[in-house]
Amino acid sequence: MSGSDNTPDSGVQRDDPMIAAEWALGLLEGEELLAARGKYATDPDFAWRKEWWDNWFAPLTDAIPGAEPGAHVWDGIAARMAALSSQQAPAQGNVIALEARVRRWQWVAGLTSAAAAIALTLLVFAPGNAPVQAPGDTPAQIAAAAPMVATVPIGDTGLRLDVTYIPESERMLVAAIGLTADGVHDHELWLVPAGGGELKSLGVVAPGQVRSMTLPDDIASGLNDGARLLLTQEPLGGKPAGVDAGPVVAEGDFTRV
Amino acid sequence: MAAHPRPASAEARQALRDAMARLANGDQAALEEIYRATRVKLFGITLRILGDQKEAEDALQDVYINLWQRADRYDPERASPIAWLAAFARNRAIDRLRTGKVRGGAVPVEEAAPLPDEAPLADMLMVDAEQAAQIHKCLGALDDRTQGHIRAAFFDGHTYAQLAEGADVPLGTMKSWIRRGLQRLRACLEASDAA
Numbered sequence: 001m002s003g004s005d006n007t008p009d010s011g012v013q014r015d016d017p018m019i020a021a022e023w024a025l026g027l028l029e030g031e032e033l034l035a036a037r038g039k040y041a042t043d044p045d046f047a048w049r050k051e052w053w054d055n056w057f058a059p060l061t062d063a064i065p066g067a068e069p070g071a072h073v074w075d076g077i078a079a080r081m082a083a084l085s086s087q088q089a090p091a092q093g094n095v096i097a098l099e100a101r102v103r104r105w106q107w108v109a110g111l112t113s114a115a116a117a118i119a120l121t122l123l124v125f126a127p128g129n130a131p132v133q134a135p136g137d138t139p140a141q142i143a144a145a146a147p148m149v150a151t152v153p154i155g156d157t158g159l160r161l162d163v164t165y166i167p168e169s170e171r172m173l174v175a176a177i178g179l180t181a182d183g184v185h186d187h188e189l190w191l192v193p194a195g196g197g198e199l200k201s202l203g204v205v206a207p208g209q210v211r212s213m214t215l216p217d218d219i220a221s222g223l224n225d226g227a228r229l230l231l232t233q234e235p236l237g238g239k240p241a242g243v244d245a246g247p248v249v250a251e252g253d254f255t256r257v
Numbered sequence: 258m259a260a261h262p263r264p265a266s267a268e269a270r271q272a273l274r275d276a277m278a279r280l281a282n283g284d285q286a287a288l289e290e291i292y293r294a295t296r297v298k299l300f301g302i303t304l305r306i307l308g309d310q311k312e313a314e315d316a317l318q319d320v321y322i323n324l325w326q327r328a329d330r331y332d333p334e335r336a337s338p339i340a341w342l343a344a345f346a347r348n349r350a351i352d353r354l355r356t357g358k359v360r361g362g363a364v365p366v367e368e369a370a371p372l373p374d375e376a377p378l379a380d381m382l383m384v385d386a387e388q389a390a391q392i393h394k395c396l397g398a399l400d401d402r403t404q405g406h407i408r409a410a411f412f413d414g415h416t417y418a419q420l421a422e423g424a425d426v427p428l429g430t431m432k433s434w435i436r437r438g439l440q441r442l443r444a445c446l447e448a449s450d451a452a
Contacts, residue, residue: 012436021439024344025410026351027417033355051335054348056446058340059389060411061347064305066297073300073314074292077321081285180356208356 017049024053030184150229152189152252154179161189161205161231161250165215165223172202172213179207187249188238190230193222199245204238205231227254269294273338280328288325295339299346306350306414316353320346340384354414395445403438406431 012018016039022028023036039046152161162175174189189202200219205211215223231250232239239245273294280287299320304313324345331341383389396404406424409415415423421431 012433012440014436017443018436018439021443022436025407025435025439026347026354026414027410027435029355029416029418054344055336055340056388056392057411058336058343059384059392060408061298061302061343062383062389064298064301064412066301067304069296069300069314069317070310073296073317074289076318077288077292080318080322081288081325085285180352182355 016043016046020046020049021053024050024057030182033182034185146256148223148225148227148254149257150227150252150254152229152231152250154231154250161229161252163189163229163252163254165220165254167220170215170220172215173210174202174205174213175210176205176207179205181207184236185233185246186236186238188232188234188245190232190245191219191222192228192230193224199230201239202229204234223254225254225256228252229254270337270339274333277328277331277333277338280325281331285325288321291324291338291342292321295342298339299342302343302346303350305412306347306354312353313350316350317346319353320349323349337385340388343384351414391446391449395442395449398445399438399441403434406435407438407442410435 019028019032019036019039023033028036036046036050040050041047147167148165150163152163154160159179161179162173164173164175165171166173179187186204187207188204191200191202193200200222202215202219203213229252230248233246233249234240235246273291276287276290276294280291296317300313300317303316303320304310307313307316320342324342331338335341336344396407399407406420409420409423417428417432417435420435421428424431
C-alpha cells in the first residue's frame with residue numbers, strides 16, 4: 001500500500017512502518033484509513049508495528065489534563081453491560097418475546113463467529129423456542145413471524161453491520177455501530193434474493209447509527225433464509241445510476257432467529 | 258522497564274493489572290474497578306481530541322464497553338495497562354472525530370472540567386517513566402517545526418490537510434516534513450529498543 005502517494009518529495013520512503021506511524025498519530029483519513037484498518041486485520045507485522053507506535057506515543061497522553069466525566073457515563077456503561085449480560089441467561093418459559101429474541105441475537109452477533117455459531121445452535125435446540133424448519137419448506141405462517149438476522153463482518157476489523165428484519169412489522173433495522181464515515185465514500189447495502197435474481201438496493205448505510213426502514217413488498221418477498229447481503233463501497237450518496245456498483249467490501253447471509 | 262513510582266502508586270498499578278486480567282477472564286465486576294481508576298485520564302483524552310463534552314462522554318462509554326467485550330486483546334507483555342488504555346481511548350476518539358460530526362480540538366485544555374480533589378493517584382495514571390523519557394528525548398531531537406506538527410497531530414487529532422492549512426504550506430510539503438520526522442523518530446526509538 002506504499003507508493004500510492006503523489007508527494008513531490010521523494011526523500012522519504014513511505015513503507016508500512018511509516019503508514020503505521022501515520023495511522024497511530026491519527027493522520028490518516030478516507031481510503032487510506034480504510035486500507036490501514038484492513039491491513040491491520042490481515043497483516044501481523046503491520047499490526048505489530050501499529051501497536052509499537054501506539055505504545056511509544058502513549059506517554060504523550062500524560063501531558064493531557066484529566067477530566068471528570070458525568071456520573072451518567074458509568075450508569076450508561078453499567079446499563080449496557082446489564083442489558084447485554086441478561087441475554088446470556090438460559091431461555092426460560094415457553095414463550096420468548098420477539099423483541100427479546102432480536103436483542104439476544106444482537107448479543108450473539110457480538111461474539112466471534114465461531115462462538116456465535118455455537119450459541120445460535122444452543123438457541124435453536126433450547127426447549128421453548130419456536131420449531132425450526134429446514135430452509136425451503138418453511139410454512140408461510142412461521143416465515144411471516146420469525147425475525148431474520150444477518151451479520152455482515154467488515155474484514156477482520158471486529159466491526160460489523162447487524163441487519164434484522166421483523167416480518168410482523170415489515171421493518172428492517174440496520175445497525176452500523178462502530179463504523180465511521182470517511183467523508184469520501186458511502187457504503188451501500190444490497191440484497192441478493194435467496195432464489196437468485198437481480199440485486200436490490202437497501203440503501204446507503206448510516207455509520208454509527210441504527211436505522212429502521214420499512215421494506216417494499218418486492219424486496220421483502222426476496223428476503224428468505226439464505227438471502228445474502230452485500231456491502232459495496234460507493235461515491236458519497238450511493239451508486240450513481242447507470243454505472244456498475246463499487247467493490248464488495250463485506251457480505252453476510254440471512255438466518256432465521 | 259524499571260520506573261520507581263511511590264509504593265502506593267505501585268500498588269495501584271498492580272491492582273489495575275489484576276483487574277485487567279480478571280476482566281479478560283470474564284469477571285464483569287473488574288470493569289468498574291478499571292473505570293474508577295482510569296476514567297479521569299481517559300476522559301481527559303477523549304475530551305481533548307473531541308473538544309465536546311457529550312461526544313467525549315459517548316466515546317468514553319464506547320471505550321469501556323469495547324474493553325469489556327474484548328479485554329482479551331490486551332497483551333500485558335507488550336504494554337502497561339495504562340499505556341494501552343490511553344492509546345485505546347485516543348484511537349477511539351480519533352475514529353469518532355473522523356466521522357466528521359464533531360469539529361475536534363475546539364475546547365482548549367484549560368477549559369476542560371476541573372478535577373475533583375479526590376482524583377485517583379496521579380502517578381498511577383502516568384505511563385511508565387522510562388518510556389516517557391525516551392519518547393520525549395526522541396521527539397526533542399527533531400527540529401521545532403516538525404516536533405510541533407507531530408504534537409499537533411497527536412494532541413489535536415489534526416489530519417495532514419488541517420496541518421498544512423494551519424501552517425499555510427502545500428499538503429505535500431507537510432507530508433514530507435512529518436514523514437521525515439517520523440522516520441527519525443523511529444530510528445531513535447528503535448535504538449532505545451535495542452539498548
